[in-house]
Amino acid sequence: GFAKLDHFRQGRTGFPEVVFGEGKTVHQIINIINSLMKTNRRVLATRIDELKAHQIQAILPMLTYHPVAKALTWVHSEEPEVLYDGYVAIVCAGTSDLPVGEEAAITAEAFGCKTERIYDVGVAGIHRLFHQLERIENASATVVIAGMEGALASVVGGLISNPIVAVPTSIGYGANFQGLSALLSMLNTCSPGISVVNIDNGFGAGYYAALINQK
Amino acid sequence: GFAKLDHFRQGRTGFPEVVFGEGKTVHQIINIINSLMKTNRRVLATRIDELKAHQIQAILPMLTYHPVAKALTWVHSEEPEVLYDGYVAIVCAGTSDLPVGEEAAITAEAFGCKTERIYDVGVAGIHRLFHQLERIENASATVVIAGMEGALASVVGGLISNPIVAVPTSIGYGANFQGLSALLSMLNTCSPGISVVNIDNGFGAGYYAALINQK
Amino acid sequence: GFAKLDHFRQGRTGFPEVVFGEGKTVHQIINIINSLMKTNRRVLATRIDELKAHQIQAILPMLTYHPVAKALTWVHSEEPEVLYDGYVAIVCAGTSDLPVGEEAAITAEAFGCKTERIYDVGVAGIHRLFHQLERIENASATVVIAGMEGALASVVGGLISNPIVAVPTSIGYGANFQGLSALLSMLNTCSPGISVVNIDNGFGAGYYAALINQK
Amino acid sequence: GFAKLDHFRQGRTGFPEVVFGEGKTVHQIINIINSLMKTNRRVLATRIDELKAHQIQAILPMLTYHPVAKALTWVHSEEPEVLYDGYVAIVCAGTSDLPVGEEAAITAEAFGCKTERIYDVGVAGIHRLFHQLERIENASATVVIAGMEGALASVVGGLISNPIVAVPTSIGYGANFQGLSALLSMLNTCSPGISVVNIDNGFGAGYYAALINQK
Amino acid sequence: GFAKLDHFRQGRTGFPEVVFGEGKTVHQIINIINSLMKTNRRVLATRIDELKAHQIQAILPMLTYHPVAKALTWVHSEEPEVLYDGYVAIVCAGTSDLPVGEEAAITAEAFGCKTERIYDVGVAGIHRLFHQLERIENASATVVIAGMEGALASVVGGLISNPIVAVPTSIGYGANFQGLSALLSMLNTCSPGISVVNIDNGFGAGYYAALINQK
Amino acid sequence: GFAKLDHFRQGRTGFPEVVFGEGKTVHQIINIINSLMKTNRRVLATRIDELKAHQIQAILPMLTYHPVAKALTWVHSEEPEVLYDGYVAIVCAGTSDLPVGEEAAITAEAFGCKTERIYDVGVAGIHRLFHQLERIENASATVVIAGMEGALASVVGGLISNPIVAVPTSIGYGANFQGLSALLSMLNTCSPGISVVNIDNGFGAGYYAALINQK
Amino acid sequence: GFAKLDHFRQGRTGFPEVVFGEGKTVHQIINIINSLMKTNRRVLATRIDELKAHQIQAILPMLTYHPVAKALTWVHSEEPEVLYDGYVAIVCAGTSDLPVGEEAAITAEAFGCKTERIYDVGVAGIHRLFHQLERIENASATVVIAGMEGALASVVGGLISNPIVAVPTSIGYGANFQGLSALLSMLNTCSPGISVVNIDNGFGAGYYAALINQK
Amino acid sequence: GFAKLDHFRQGRTGFPEVVFGEGKTVHQIINIINSLMKTNRRVLATRIDELKAHQIQAILPMLTYHPVAKALTWVHSEEPEVLYDGYVAIVCAGTSDLPVGEEAAITAEAFGCKTERIYDVGVAGIHRLFHQLERIENASATVVIAGMEGALASVVGGLISNPIVAVPTSIGYGANFQGLSALLSMLNTCSPGISVVNIDNGFGAGYYAALINQK
Numbered sequence A, B, C, D, E, F, G, H: 001g002f003a004k005l006d007h008f009r010q011g012r013t014g015f016p017e018v019v020f021g022e023g024k025t026v027h028q029i030i031n032i033i034n035s036l037m038k039t040n041r042r043v044l045a046t047r048i049d050e051l052k053a054h055q056i057q058a059i060l061p062m063l064t065y066h067p068v069a070k071a072l073t074w075v076h077s078e079e080p081e082v083l084y085d086g087y088v089a090i091v092c093a094g095t096s097d098l099p100v101g102e103e104a105a106i107t108a109e110a111f112g113c114k115t116e117r118i119y120d121v122g123v124a125g126i127h128r129l130f131h132q133l134e135r136i137e138n139a140s141a142t143v144v145i146a147g148m149e150g151a152l153a154s155v156v157g158g159l160i161s162n163p164i165v166a167v168p169t170s171i172g173y174g175a176n177f178q179g180l181s182a183l184l185s186m187l188n189t190c191s192p193g194i195s196v197v198n199i200d201n202g203f204g205a206g207y208y209a210a211l212i213n214q215k
């Protein structure tokens, strides 16, 4: 009776299953990736720390590890790196936000999208952002990543016309409450054209921007 | 010196300025709409209650009022209603969520998009949703609106492959805390392909989905 | 004067005292279990990590350790494993929720109930749930365990007619706030027939479902 | 394709659909009740204030209004009032909690259960509770309703062996935070055999207790 | 024994006592202002609505009412309006924030400072701010007022070198939580040179900026 | 000028200064205790872990260490242990709450009060409490210590007529939020005659009860 | 069986039952007071607004109404006003806190205690407090009432040696969150000898101080 | 096009860039300081623990390390230590708050300001504060640092007339919620002339006070 439901799920297979590495053993991850490699031409595993990555690569040397993003990727040798026109802009406020930025960028690339990284353009030195506006405006979609007060999302949103996926990060201290400050900022933005994913969820933002770019 | 910034702003004029009616007087709204009608071919004003709407229409009878959405719209007689291919699906959990759903739908239409309304398909009677999956899957983007526990976003997200904009509503009581429950639900979704806007922000979701559909 | 109160307490002795191992020393736990074994034919101790368990089993080798549930159990050799007809369904969203699921299952079994485990049926791949509906529907009571946004409780609640005990887990990150997101979701469910216990309280849910099944 | 899902839903029809009156017009409620009366032998509508109730009864004089519970009920003349053996105990801390208590009681009765009301037995005068223990212990299930600090649930839970559904109410002020205090109390209870529904959700608790009693 | 404490208090008398009108009767306010006018050459009363103001002015016609700020002021005829060099810049994000902006401006002026109002320069149209940078930079101190996500404080803080007093306002809805969003934003700003006062506390910010300007 | 203030402070010297050991080095604590012993006949130091205590006792062997309370005390050889009539009852819900109970008891004793410890009488087995009511009722003041839902304070408050100081503890998990649940419970108690101190603040409660007993 | 429990309750009858007027009808209050007057020589009813009070006094003219405290009291003609030596000091920060201060004072007096009111001594003009220290120090117990940041409790606690009951009030705005700010302040006080009751709970504090004074 | 923005930034160069050491490697910090030393005559790096500091000083021996403040500073040999008249008062409640106090003091000094440290003057022993009032009053600006309930800011604010920057610290436990208690206290102060920075942000307060003193 549920064939129809399974059929809907098939519609998504252009986007491969992603492995969430947190809380999984090396052994489990190797098994899952192994079986994904049989039925997919692209594989992505996120939240994998350096030690685990090296143990996995010892068995599966064809995987590439991205240490800042803490992600493992693989693309079949007959599969092109890039599948779609256009690109996703990844805009990052500070150096502490880079791991989230890289998770977003590697995710979008794992799904066959080009990316442009525009890093270290937080509002404390806003002139750096202005020199990059054209690169951001010409993207299909923009991921904006910021911690502390997360004001960067509103500033970019007020200047740029493509859809923005904002990612609050847990960077900050005190009344930051592990990212709550940036999260509320982004949800209450006065600039239109901004939607939000969970705190530190670079994967979710990269995936979402890739969905838009893929159109 | 700031010409370049103004130039970036011009890039957005395909999307007209939108009037946020809350806290503005009838007089102020009439003035703003009047001046927008001189330079734009489409006008949208949101959060306008029935009484205000009638007073505004008395002066500006060419405006259309949408009572559930609490929005006023106008399209120039030489401007086509629909500007883009594809459509935005508006999926709504319960009847109490309808005003937010209609705000999203009217917004997307005001920007020249077609919409499909799929209402009253909350998870308490999930079979109703399943009969509508094809209409949702074929949209360019989907707006999912739900209050209470907001589970509908995750369910649709697990079945459908286009980008979803989730809108938590403030419908509920007790431990719902004015929409916090649905908001946290949607931010923590285990289904990929979902981003979130502010509680009750039908406008923001409709605008965002229209941005994606317009590509 | 308080004999009557003690008498009410006697009414409950079908259900043995349960040892909450967290914060107790190996020595204390051995002593308590030892004295429980004299007056009860079934013993259950929860929240006992692997190291402690082995030290306890060195002294009390008749105990069985359940490593995922982190529970120790014992049933007197003349006591039947199963005491009641019917069964409790234990429905679990993701692999990270398994320890809570097992705590619920082992608890229900310790009180003489049969259980059916239905694991890894989270809403991100909802079709897996649908293949298990009959097994869930035929239970006397259902325990639903989910972290992140906890939507699974509402989905099962909309499909099944026996009483559901929902357990939010602390699995997630960011705006999950250590299980608050799933907790609020479950309390605000739009499906009837669902009640909730504390975050990660697999024991409480298993005990409650066993109470219902025992009727 | 979804016939199977509809089939699962059929399994529940012993329990009729319930009308949630809040936010619905008199006209809408009359229409819904009218159509429910054609296919059901029992009808329940909750959250209906006195004024609305009288307007509805003017059209549908066969309905009974319960002013404290703010509920409308109807039982077909050929349908017995009581359908099941046993009874549900409704235990209420203070007089301000009565509307929630009555909502629970009327709901359980609407579904064919007998009830016993044990009111005004809050912990500030705990001896009143002790005189009622036998009536509570002999129920199939117990609903405990309390506001302020909600301690009554734990006290009853420590004395009684049937399953308890606890309902926190929003009665209180200051650090009560609209029922949060009683809600957290009940979720963190040190007595086993207690599960919790949303703040002020008398309906949910009555429904749940009826599900258990019906077994 | 406490003469010394009183002496410290005298040090402050350049700044007159301010009347907080909220919750005071017309009669009480008239009495307080009357007695302040005997010993001070400047008087300020805040949080006085239009109706109260007219009743007070009927008795004390020498007072000036500022309807947007909801403040009454009086300066003795022999007292100069302006007492200090330099000026305080009052920077306001949106029109809804104006009452707070005016409370700040009128307060600074009541203490003898000049002000420059720079209104409607929120980040959704950031180019408007850039045209005003020189006027802001040349102030002795700047008050920045913003609701919703409060990003304006960080943007101004990244561009301007004088001390900024940021005022979050309660303007917004949903996840704004009555100004919490802007408050957390401003406390977590990544721009140095910003301090914060309570939500909607225009008086506190105007007073503080006047203290700095007065140096 | 401030002699009078110092004079008020003298009024308190019946109660010696107490050392808060958390965050202080062994060296600092030894120095402070040394100088207190010159001017006081009783000394109390709290929040001192076992290791620190032994290092301090190596230098100051006349100190007594209370390992559960984590407190060091000293009474001059010519000073009587007990200074006041009456006693303070220390009522504790569970074994995990004992450290807080002992901190309260040792503090009250350090100030010359007798105490009665009534431990392990939580509401899950409420009959144990009833056997101790006389001992509690006859105290001058009662300290009630409980974690999880903190219901014990309300139950004791409903039965006993002397003033109760309630101490919420951080014992619990999930929706306990590090003691928030018990704290809110105790602040919202429906029993009169209860006041509250900070979570885990056994010292504050013991000190307060001693103040009352000393009268 | 529960005679012993009733006996404990008798121990408290020196303190009469108090009527909490909020949410009760005039009719109900008259009935309760009437019956209390038969068995008690003192009556207290709190939270009764002016209109209700006059309607009650029309039937029961022997009652005295205290409009600021919103309380009704009655003392039998043969009962002395004052029953105990010593007095309770009621210390109040601002004029807006007066209703809570008066509720505390009238409560303590209703239970036969003398009181001293020390009002309008908030920390913004701290010298006013210092002129009153002797009157506060000589009390048996002190009630300190403050809203906004609640600092007065800590200041009085640092100067005075009798037990202090602190009452946070809901006076304030913005980040005051309806009294949360003063509540947290008072719970975290660095001055010893302070315990806390619920926000705006003048009754609870007056009752508690009377319990201490009565010793 | 953005030259003007860069020009505004130049206006701030009297104040050098500050290095936030948290999360940066020794290597990165050495590189940044090295390049700052080429273009600045003063350097400040904050949040650098002892171990890192020694490794940095091994390469850059001209840096001075301040272990309590956890800051590194350098002033060019031809640059005067003090650049401005007046001084900043740093007022600290308890010894646990010292690291934040020193971060503020070292920051103000790094920017060429004189400072006066007034430490250990918390409200539990308020007479210590009164002996220091003249030194505080004569400052250009005052930084007040306090944890727990943060009452010190209001007390100083009620006595002193220069602008106060209040810093809540995370010192405390239980209902302190990592500094939330002191933060809310300071934001809700009833004393005028106080603004607030983030919890534990000594740097922000020292910088802000230096900005005021520099005028």
Ligand SMILES: Nc1ncnc2c1ncn2[C@@H]1O[C@H](COP(=O)(O)O)[C@@H](O)[C@H]1O
Residues within 6 Å of the ligand: A017, A018, A019, A020, A021, A046, A047, A201, A203, A204, B190, B191, B192, C094, C095, C124
């Ligand atoms: N970094 C990440 N953050 C959030 N979700 C992720 C992340 N990486 C993978 N996922 C999701 O986790 C799912 C796989 O979870 P699992 O079955 O536990 O491996 C995938 O469908 C992804 O949607």
Ligand SMILES: Nc1ncnc2c1ncn2[C@@H]1O[C@H](COP(=O)(O)O)[C@@H](O)[C@H]1O
Residues within 6 Å of the ligand: E017, E018, E019, E020, E021, E046, E047, E201, E203, E204, G094, G095, G124, H190, H191, H192
């Ligand atoms: N709008 C305002 N917001 C906050 N505080 C104010 C305001 N207006 C006056 N105040 C303060 O309130 C105090 C006077 O309070 P009151 O004695 O109640 O009139 C003055 O000393 C001011 O510091």
Ligand SMILES: Nc1ncnc2c1ncn2[C@@H]1O[C@H](COP(=O)(O)O)[C@@H](O)[C@H]1O
Residues within 6 Å of the ligand: F017, F018, F019, F020, F021, F046, F047, F201, F203, F204, G190, G191, G192, H094, H095, H124
């Ligand atoms: N365990 C405790 N919890 C809270 N406060 C304490 C504790 N022990 C001592 N104190 C208080 O801390 C003050 C001493 O703090 P300190 O000067 O840091 O040693 C004393 O006056 C006591 O009031």
Ligand SMILES: Nc1ncnc2c1ncn2[C@@H]1O[C@H](COP(=O)(O)O)[C@@H](O)[C@H]1O
Residues within 6 Å of the ligand: A094, A095, A124, E190, E191, E192, H017, H018, H019, H020, H021, H046, H047, H201, H203, H204
């Ligand atoms: N202790 C501190 N707390 C908060 N902000 C700081 C601190 N120290 C430096 N900063 C700020 O951090 C900025 C430098 O950050 P970064 O580029 O990450 O080194 C400077 O402009 C300062 O405004």
Ligand SMILES: [Mg+2]
Residues within 6 Å of the ligand: A156, A157, A158, A159, A160, A161, A162, A191, A192, A193
């Ligand atoms: Mg934009």
Ligand SMILES: [Mg+2]
Residues within 6 Å of the ligand: B156, B157, B158, B159, B160, B161, B162, B191, B192, B193
């Ligand atoms: Mg999807």
Ligand SMILES: [Mg+2]
Residues within 6 Å of the ligand: C156, C157, C158, C159, C160, C161, C162, C191, C192, C193
């Ligand atoms: Mg169901």
Ligand SMILES: [Mg+2]
Residues within 6 Å of the ligand: D156, D157, D158, D159, D160, D161, D162, D191, D192, D193
């Ligand atoms: Mg029980």
Ligand SMILES: [Mg+2]
Residues within 6 Å of the ligand: E156, E157, E158, E159, E160, E161, E162, E191, E192, E193
């Ligand atoms: Mg700046």
Ligand SMILES: [Mg+2]
Residues within 6 Å of the ligand: F156, F157, F158, F159, F160, F161, F162, F191, F192, F193
């Ligand atoms: Mg009592």
Ligand SMILES: [Mg+2]
Residues within 6 Å of the ligand: G156, G157, G158, G159, G160, G161, G162, G191, G192, G193
């Ligand atoms: Mg004291």
Ligand SMILES: [Mg+2]
Residues within 6 Å of the ligand: H156, H157, H158, H159, H160, H161, H162, H191, H192, H193
């Ligand atoms: Mg001041």
